[in-house]
């Protein structure tokens with residue numbers, strides 16, 4: 001295998017995606033000083049369609065398909081994604097070759113008027129893009145009015161600043177990466193908002209068989225983040241998780257033991273199931289299966305059936 005001299009990163013063109021691609025470029029150049037790394041910016045269907053909720057227009061795959069085509073056609077060697085946006089089952093021919101160390105996995109509370117969720121008065125309007133955040137919030141803070149909020153990070157913050165919302169919720173990781181961490185008024189506790197599977201981590205996808213690229217990515221891989229997100233993604237996979245499923249899964253390592261929590265809810269917050277378990281770090285999948293079994297024992301199937309019956 002001749003070592004590569006130049007590689008190309010496929011990336012979406014939102015400010016966050018470009019930041020993440022440049023971050024990977026810098027890490028690759030740091031570990032491989034003689035390597036040339038180029039970026040190939042692409043617009044995906046998910047970036048183009050902004051007036052409909054993501055869950056309606058087809059979900060996570062929308063943000064990655066164009067990048068995968070570039071990998072397949074050899075126009076790029078790797079694609080950088082927010083792991084949260086990567087489908088639980090990759091299409092045939094692609095592999096998640098590397099998961100980088102996770103940023104803060106929590107959701108952030110952002111407001112120009114209030115400093116925490118529990119300060120919001122009756123009827124306050126909270127914007128969020130995710131069914132998961134909406135469901136958990138409706139269950140815990142029924143007096144708030146949870147409304148949909150889409151667009152990239154800058155658009156969402158602009159909508160807040162224009163006064164359309166009293167507060168918005170965003171993944172802390174994205175806000176911090178874009179250097180806007182000072183806009184975060186509070187981080188939501190894991191009890192108020194358990195994060196989505198993979199939230200805060202970057203995943204790097206390659207085409208199968210590109211062992212030359214995988215070898216270059218090895219020093220960027222973080223084994224701890226990988227086992228945690230493997231457990232989270234296994235929960236989501238087992239429950240058929242997509243962005244149409246208000247599903248949260250979050251794992252941490254405590255003394256080299258995995259601690260996994262998950263929650264599945266109805267979008268209106270009228271039912272929220274939660275489960276948790278601890279287990280060996282070498283067995284993220286079986287730990288996830290145990291948590292999924294607990295959710296099924298609490299009636300997960302009826303929630304999944306209800307979600308299928310009423311597309312939102």
Ligand SMILES: NCc1[nH]cc(CCC(=O)O)c1CC(=O)O
Nearest residue numbers: 082084170171173174199200201
């Ligand atoms: N769904 C969009 C998305 N994908 C990744 C992030 C943030 C960064 C991350 O979680 O790694 C966001 C924005 C958000 O949810 O607020």
